[in-house]
Amino acid sequence: MVLPQLYRTWHWRQDHLELFDLSTALQKNNTDFYAWLGVEPTATTAEISKAHRQLVLKLHPETSAEPAEKFEITNKVAYMLRTPQLRSVYNDILQQGHLPFFKGVFYYYTRYKLVCMGILICVAVTLLDYLKAWEKYFTEKITIEQFILNAKSMAQKMSAKHASAKTHKSFIDLGDRTLNCEITEAKEIFILNEKNERVPLTVAHILPMPSIWDTLLMRIPKKYMFP
Structure with missing residues (x-):
């Protein structure tokens, strides 16, 4: 189970990492991508696009009093659900009930850069010390x-x-x-x-x-x- 998961994280792009962040943000509001657009999890791409168009008209910053953040979230959600690879990852998250335990090195590095750098330095120092001990x-x-x-x-x-x-x-x-x-x-x-x-x-x-x-x-x- 561990090796296949590590293999998957190697191929994750920035889009996948944004998906994790957005999914976490919506979970805090007890909602998900499909509920945000008002469609079923089985909705087709055409149905998702239609729901997206209707929602952005209501949430457009120039015509709506709603926060602009909702407009941005709507665009991101629609993009992710219309992208087969991202939608597949998100459906796995919904099915499992939680985000992947390990989200890839790049995910943690971009969000906890100082901590990751500290860990890498500690690992490097430890390995160097270990190699010197063997020498x-x-x-x-x-x-x-x-x-x-x-x-x-x-x-x-x-x-x-x-x-x-x-x-x-x-x-x-x-x-x-x-x-x-x-x-x-x-x-x-x-x-x-x-x-x-x-x-x-x-x-x-x-x-x-x-x-x-x-x-x-x-x-x-x-x-x-x-x-």
Whole structure:
């Protein structure tokens, strides 16, 4: 259901967006396009044109005391009902009982430009931060993989004095942090996590993969909403 709706919004023109605005305005007055012209929803184009001509004569600003806005609305309503594509969209609105949930990016951008610009900037900053996190991850991953190979190689070359012990405790200096580790009698290396649990010395246990929730703009609401 979502993809077909997005596909439809891609083809909507300015006329469609004006239709949504006009439909919303008339709904507030508990009326619709057909009731405004005084025709049935099944009216033909000829019947709509006839009703339009009769109504504009009554509402023309030069001969009527009615607000000029009513004259403009009448012209717009008639135009939309005489245009097959617009009438089809409007009939769908009447059938569903509400406007489309998503009216297209252009609709929201033209009406809430500052809000949309703010959202786009936030998305761009978040994606940039996320990409930088992945770049840092792959750079550190190469370093840590080499470090693990060296650590395992050194464990295999442990002196007989150290090897005589069932478990040898040491530490691994990663530059920005130090990990406590244990080297077993079988020359296997384990690190101690924050819960003091023994886990194998692997990249996954040392370097977590980047998450979109760890980007700057995501950390701010996360900090205050989920302390």
